[in-house]
Amino acid sequence: MKYRRALRYALSILALLVLAPAVVLVALHMPAFGGQLLAYGATVNAHVPSMRQATNVVTAIIFDVRGADTLGEEFIFAAAITGLAVLLRGGRGEDASREPIHADGRQLPxxxxxxxxxxxxxxxxTIAFSLYVMAHGQLTPGGGFQAGAMLASALLLLFLGDGYRSWRQVVPPVVMQLLEALGAVGCVAVGLLPMLLGAGFLENVLPQGQPKSLTGGGLIPLFNVAVGMAITGGFVNALVEFLEETRVPKEGDS
Known part of the structure; x- marks a missing residue:
């Protein structure tokens, strides 16, 4: 065990020594704060707000200009949550209980x-603010990713306040799994919708609406909601798996 720990420390130090020069070089060559925008940034700032009626240019880039990349990231997230579930369930089995978590030697307050x-x-x-962030992603900082993480955190509050059994009754895993799946399917559906109208995948074909309003952005709000659903379901599913790891199964549980 001591040998393995020493080996891990040695590999960590070696990795730091290899990566440290690259980190220093990147830091030294970063543009100065407030400096002149690069060509890509200047082009996006000049054209995207008027083309999509979206005042949050970052969201417009993520869910429109490079929407295909975002779709790929969404499925990377779904694959990561699936891998987490497979890994943890492989050790304890498929059973999931509504009984309070318990582990030997741990005093439950x-x-x-x-x-x-x-x-x-x-x-x-917190739930209301999360929905606000999701709905206004094309207008102000926020969007589906941030709102999904906030919603999952809001649901975790129920566990902290009322305990595991109440949390599992209000937030059943099967519902969260369905929510994550519907969100992932919704992301693809948003991309396929324009193709039914003869346009390209994820091409923004809906009316752009009015600037500084919830109707602005065309497909962007729909993509936002789909991502928010997937992120919320995925994070809650991950929380269920981690909390189940600390529960001692009863005799006869798989």
């Missing part, structure tokens, strides 16, 4: 009424 009350106030507000 008593439920705090004050924490539960605070979280019951925070939960609806």
């Amino acid at each position: 008593a439920r705090s009424e004050a924490v539960a009350l605070l979280i019951r106030w925070m939960l609806p507000a």
Whole structure:
């Protein structure tokens, strides 16, 4: 065991020594803050807001200009969550329980009424703000990725306030798995929709709407929602798998 630990330390130090010069070179050659925009950035800033009626240029790039890349990233995320589930279930089996988590030697703290009350106030507000971030992704900083992570975190608050059993009853894994699958399918459907109208994959064929309004962006809001669904379901599924790892199965569980 000591030999393996020493080997890991040695490999880590070696990796740092190899990568450190590259990090320094990148840092030294970065453009100065507030400096002149490169040609790509200047072109995007000049044309995308008027072409898509989207004031958040970053979201317009992610969900329109380079939408095919984003679609690939979405399926990388789905594959990662699937790999996580396969890896962890391979050790403990497929069973998932609504019983509170427990592990030998770990003292479960008593439920705090004050924490539960605070979280019951925070939960609806966090969910509402997450939906706001998702809906306004083409207008202000945010979008499907950020909103999905926020929604998953909001649902985790229920576990922190009311415990594992209540959390599992309100957030059943099968629903989250379905949500992730529908989000991934929705991303592809958004890309295929223009093809039904004779356009290219992910080509923005919907009306652009009005600037600074929820109707702006054409396909961008639909892509946003699909990504938000997939990210929410994926993160919650990951949380279920990690929490199940600390539960001691009852006799007879698979």
